[in-house]
Amino acid sequence: MDIYVTEIKIEDDKIKCYSETNTENVKPAELMIVDSDNMAIIYLADRPGEESYDRVQFVPETWPYLKKNYGKEIVVNDTLLLESFYDELDFLLDNIKDNNNYGKEFEEKVTEAFEL
Structure with missing residues (x-):
């Protein structure tokens, strides 16, 4: 299932992301991938009873x-x-830099967004 981040607020020293998709009982998988065709950085999550990952999608407008x-x-x-979001993001950014x-x-x- 795709979880599209549609709004971000910075509150209580946290990045609070909001999506129309229900995320109750969804657990972090601590893995990230990209969808370069749709310009998204994706954090993977597990939903109990499902065989595939949920995909929390961050589009370029959220990157700043x-x-x-x-x-x-x-x-x-x-x-x-x-x-483990930033550990995974750092690993991804290292792989993306200068890699066509x-x-x-x-x-x-x-x-450009992450000033690599």
Whole structure:
């Protein structure tokens, strides 16, 4: 299931993300991937009883919030804490930098947004 982050607020020293998708009982998988075709950084999560991951999608419009508030706890719908988010993001950013395997446009957007 796709969980699209549609709103971000910075409150209580946290990045609070909101989605129309219910995230109750969803657990962090502590893995990240990208969807370079749709320009998204994706955090994977587990939903009990499901065989596939839920995909918390961060589109380019959300990236400046992640960069500016780097290190703050990230919570989706007040129920899903994205554990190990920055460890996974750092690993991904290291792989994306100067790597056109992700597509030139995606690599350029990520490099610009995160000032790589």
